[in-house]
Amino acid sequence: MDTDFSSGITSWNVMIRGYTFNGPHEKCIQLFDQMPQRGLKPNNYTYPYVLNSCCEMAFYNKAQNVHCQIVKTGFDSSFAVANSIFNLYIKMQASFGSENDGRASDGRKAFQDMRVKTVEVWNRMISEYVRIGDISSARELFDKMPERDIVSWNSIISGYIRSREVAKARDLFERMPEKNVVSWTSMIRAYADAGDLVTARKFFEEMPCRNVVSWNSMISSYTQHEKFHEALDLFGQMQSEGVGSDGYTFVSVLSACSHLGALEFGKRIHYMIKDWSQLGVIVRTALVDMYAKCGDINTAFTLFIKIGWKDVFCWNVMIKSLAINGRTEDAIKLFYLMQKTGLKLNDFTFMGALFACSHGGLVEEGRRIFYGMERDFGVNPTLEHFGCFIDLLSRNGWLEEAQLLVRDMPYKPDIAIWGALLGGCRERGDLKLAEKVVERATKLEANEPGIHVLLSNIHASVGQWPEALNAREKMEERKVLKTVGTSIIV
Numbered sequence: 001m002d003t004d005f006s007s008g009i010t011s012w013n014v015m016i017r018g019y020t021f022n023g024p025h026e027k028c029i030q031l032f033d034q035m036p037q038r039g040l041k042p043n044n045y046t047y048p049y050v051l052n053s054c055c056e057m058a059f060y061n062k063a064q065n066v067h068c069q070i071v072k073t074g075f076d077s078s079f080a081v082a083n084s085i086f087n088l089y090i091k092m093q094a095s096f097g098s099e100n101d102g103r104a105s106d107g108r109k110a111f112q113d114m115r116v117k118t119v120e121v122w123n124r125m126i127s128e129y130v131r132i133g134d135i136s137s138a139r140e141l142f143d144k145m146p147e148r149d150i151v152s153w154n155s156i157i158s159g160y161i162r163s164r165e166v167a168k169a170r171d172l173f174e175r176m177p178e179k180n181v182v183s184w185t186s187m188i189r190a191y192a193d194a195g196d197l198v199t200a201r202k203f204f205e206e207m208p209c210r211n212v213v214s215w216n217s218m219i220s221s222y223t224q225h226e227k228f229h230e231a232l233d234l235f236g237q238m239q240s241e242g243v244g245s246d247g248y249t250f251v252s253v254l255s256a257c258s259h260l261g262a263l264e265f266g267k268r269i270h271y272m273i274k275d276w277s278q279l280g281v282i283v284r285t286a287l288v289d290m291y292a293k294c295g296d297i298n299t300a301f302t303l304f305i306k307i308g309w310k311d312v313f314c315w316n317v318m319i320k321s322l323a324i325n326g327r328t329e330d331a332i333k334l335f336y337l338m339q340k341t342g343l344k345l346n347d348f349t350f351m352g353a354l355f356a357c358s359h360g361g362l363v364e365e366g367r368r369i370f371y372g373m374e375r376d377f378g379v380n381p382t383l384e385h386f387g388c389f390i391d392l393l394s395r396n397g398w399l400e401e402a403q404l405l406v407r408d409m410p411y412k413p414d415i416a417i418w419g420a421l422l423g424g425c426r427e428r429g430d431l432k433l434a435e436k437v438v439e440r441a442t443k444l445e446a447n448e449p450g451i452h453v454l455l456s457n458i459h460a461s462v463g464q465w466p467e468a469l470n471a472r473e474k475m476e477e478r479k480v481l482k483t484v485g486t487s488i489i490v
Helices: 009-022 025-034 047-056 060-073 079-096 103-113 119-132 135-144 150-162 166-175 181-193 197-206 212-224 228-240 247-260 263-272 281-293 297-306 312-324 328-339 347-360 363-377 383-395 399-408 415-428 431-443 449-461 465-477
Strands: none
Touching: 009 025, 009 047, 025 047, 047 060, 047 079, 060 079, 079 103, 079 119, 103 119, 119 135, 119 150, 135 150, 150 166, 150 181, 166 181, 181 197, 181 212, 197 212, 212 228, 212 247, 228 247, 247 263, 247 281, 263 281, 281 297, 281 312, 297 312, 312 328, 312 347, 328 347, 347 363, 347 383, 363 383, 383 399, 383 415, 399 415, 415 431
């Protein structure tokens, strides 16, 4: 650095400020540390930028040392410095992710020590309390605010919504002197999350002004609550009003199409997507899932291949889709291809692979995958993984191995596992083993009607009608009720 330029504190502060905004942040801290050697004393224009650089690099110990220096020199009375100290402790709390180690109180103390508090500072403290779930402290601050803006109201309302106190959120919403699109959309979300879609839709219709986020909130609420027809109808209304769609819109609508098997509607959505560069892998994965669930697995696979970078979820969807559509060997090939990408396989990945093995009768492949989960990938098998593998073994005549697995697994068998074993007994025609399975299930209080009905059906399939009737009678003796079936066909 030029000697003339470095001679004054003002010039030094300019350099520190430049490194803070443009990087590297290490240079900012180095310059600060060199100031005493140059006979320069930091001032209220120096400290905010130094603290900001410390925060950006997560040098929190260094930042706290700087804070001590600020207190000793009396610059904590400056608003800019005090605001930087406040931001430091808020960021520390967010970084460490805990509200129980004193950092929340550090943030509050920094807030209280500020001589001048703007409405933005009040809002930041309220938002921090909302983030950590301390709604009572957030409300206490809100009530003490000398003046509030719309952000203040929206912050505390969002806190009540997060804590599922919809009535309190509604009360504040009604009292707001001014509401914006965020306020209205928050209430839509609140009632939708509570399952009250009627009230959510009422708020949506009463909104004086809607944006794409408002539409997405209502459409996704319908999809999440399995109101798929309503989601598609609302999307049609959105189009008729000329509101532009974004990636979140497409994901919700494609999900509705997937569940309804509405292939033609899904194709319309596909053709509406013009700028693929603006849409992430989530939308592309939703398209793959839609085509696969609507039975067009070839188009789904073609789209999958065209996706450049694929995340774990995308691979999982394609593996499961191939398996469901009967292309089990392709699903397993894709599973092994995925391993070469360097992505970390998760429990859903293995569930899709085991599902493919079960439906394709790939016993050896299933063994390799199941026993390699924990050994090779550090993924602990869940009850669902055990159930899928037991189903594979039972379907293909390996009943003895399946029984041993049920005996030794670290979970209590559920109806799916008992059903898999009984299904294997039916395939083999092993009535004695079937009765033992039901006896074991009964001892473990698996009073599910399905296993008793299946045993009865096994007896009936070989003409043993008295035994079939006896199985039904035992079900009635134990007061195991069979759920009455229903149909949506009219």
